Amino acid sequence: MKAIVIERPGRLSLETVPDPAPGPREVVVAVAACGICGTDLHILDGEYTSPYPIVPGHEFAGEVVAVGSEVGELAVGDRVAVDPSLPCKECDFCGTGRSNLCERFNAIGVSRPGAAAEYAVAPAANCHRIPDGMPLEHAALIEPLSCAVHGFDLLPRRPGDHYLIYGAGTMGLLMLQLARRSGAASVSVVDLNEERLDTARRLGADEVARNADAFDRPRGWETVIDCTGAVPAIEDGLTRVRRGGTFQFFGVAAADATARVSPFRIYNDEITLVGSMAVLHSFGRAVELLACGAVDASAMISHSFPLAEYERAIGAFRQGKGRKLQIRPAERTTS
Ligand SMILES: NC(=O)c1ccc[n+]([C@@H]2O[C@H](COP(=O)([O-])OP(=O)(O)OC[C@H]3O[C@@H](n4cnc5c(N)ncnc54)[C@H](O)[C@@H]3O)[C@@H](O)[C@H]2O)c1
Numbered sequence: 005m006k007a008i009v010i011e012r013p014g015r016l017s018l019e020t021v022p023d024p025a026p027g028p029r030e031v032v033v034a035v036a037a038c039g040i041c042g043t044d045l046h047i048l049d050g051e052y053t054s055p056y057p058i059v060p061g062h063e064f065a066g067e068v069v070a071v072g073s074e075v076g077e078l079a080v081g082d083r084v085a086v087d088p089s090l091p092c093k094e095c096d097f098c099g100t101g102r103s104n105l106c107e108r109f110n111a112i113g114v115s116r117p118g119a120a121a122e123y124a125v126a127p128a129a130n131c132h133r134i135p136d137g138m139p140l141e142h143a144a145l146i147e148p149l150s151c152a153v154h155g156f157d158l159l160p161r162r163p164g165d166h167y168l169i170y171g172a173g174t175m176g177l178l179m180l181q182l183a184r185r186s187g188a189a190s191v192s193v194v195d196l197n198e199e200r201l202d203t204a205r206r207l208g209a210d211e212v213a214r215n216a217d218a219f220d221r222p223r224g225w226e227t228v229i230d231c232t233g234a235v236p237a238i239e240d241g242l243t244r245v246r247r248g249g250t251f252q253f254f255g256v257a258a259a260d261a262t263a264r265v266s267p268f269r270i271y272n273d274e275i276t277l278v279g280s281m282a283v284l285h286s287f288g289r290a291v292e293l294l295a296c297g298a299v300d301a302s303a304m305i306s307h308s309f310p311l312a313e314y315e316r317a318i319g320a321f322r323q324g325k326g327r328k329l330q331i332r333p334a335e336r337t338t339s
Pocket residue numbers: 041042043148151170171172173174175176194195196197200231232233234236237253254255256257280281282283324
């Protein structure tokens with residue numbers, strides 16, 4: 005089969021590699037669509053602990069084409085979205101229900117061959133069947149949505165709260181749609197990219213701006229979510245939290261980045277700071293949310309690329325082009 009192989013940081017190529025075979029409790033999925041996200045960039049840029057060479061791609065859906073000898077719950081032809089998480093199931097964190105913090109965490113497309121390929125192998129237990137009417141391209145959004153759902157699980161989620169979201173990329177737009185569903189009184193969105201702000205408005209933002217000064221909420225927002233990972237956005241956002249409110253660090257900042265906070269304000273205004281990391285018990289609910297129309301998947305996906313144009317897709321992602329960019333291995337031509 006054809007696969008994108010990152011030989012070492014900074015070097016990728018389209019290669020022909022052996023077709024994968026499933027282990028006893030695994031299946032092989034013909035990849036229909038695989039989203040690109042910041043994690044792929046980190047792997048390509050050598051900022052991750054991935055073993056090289058690695059086939060990237062962890063946000064994917066497709067059709068089961070082979071099942072292992074001990075798989076009874078899935079059959080060839082089933083349409084599935086795949087949870088890429090492979091926690092060890094043995095460490096303290098796995099044992100206490102926090103497998104996203106696993107000490108020996110692995111993931112498909114991060115430390116095992118991923119879905120920037122015609123076929124990918126996944127444990128049967130990681131495959132979630134999707135409803136008949138759901139396009140596979142839409143189902144490739146379930147993984148990022150499941151991250152957003154976990155983020156939401158960690159927020160107070162009080163009906164009537166006002167939300168302020170920094171970043172209108174895939175994650176900010178998903179958070180916006182979840183907030184709308186969760187009884188937000190209003191959702192305000194900040195981004196530097198005008199095109200993305202237009203999309204945020206289309207997807208239900210009450211107000212959008214390049215700077216939160218444009219919004220008239222002098223007492224602040226009950227919930228502020230950073231979906232940029234950018235220190236200037238984080239520092240600005242921390243000052244916008246209403247007394248008693250919550251700030252969520254959802255964006256991934258550089259490992260050595262620091263941001264200014266006012267300890268006095270955190271104390272005096274009882275502000276909660278909360279992080280959110282990847283997927284935890286949220287994949288199945290993300291399937292349900294996509295199936296019920298809570299997220300406008302068509303509006304979220306802006307470009308698709310065949311495998312041979314993976315590098316071009318990465319370049320477009322780096323430039324902040326469009327919204328969710330996808331690789332569609334079965335496609336031969338650019339769209
Ligand atoms: N916590 C998790 O589990 C999790 C999961 C997926 C992604 N992420 C992280 O979430 C963040 C968002 O992901 P994405 O796919 O939407 O990324 P993205 O790059 O598509 O979107 C980020 C947006 O932030 C905007 N931005 C950058 N600096 C800004 C600033 N100073 N003020 C306002 N806006 C600014 C950009 O214009 C861009 O539209 C990334 O850091 C990503 O790594 C976290």
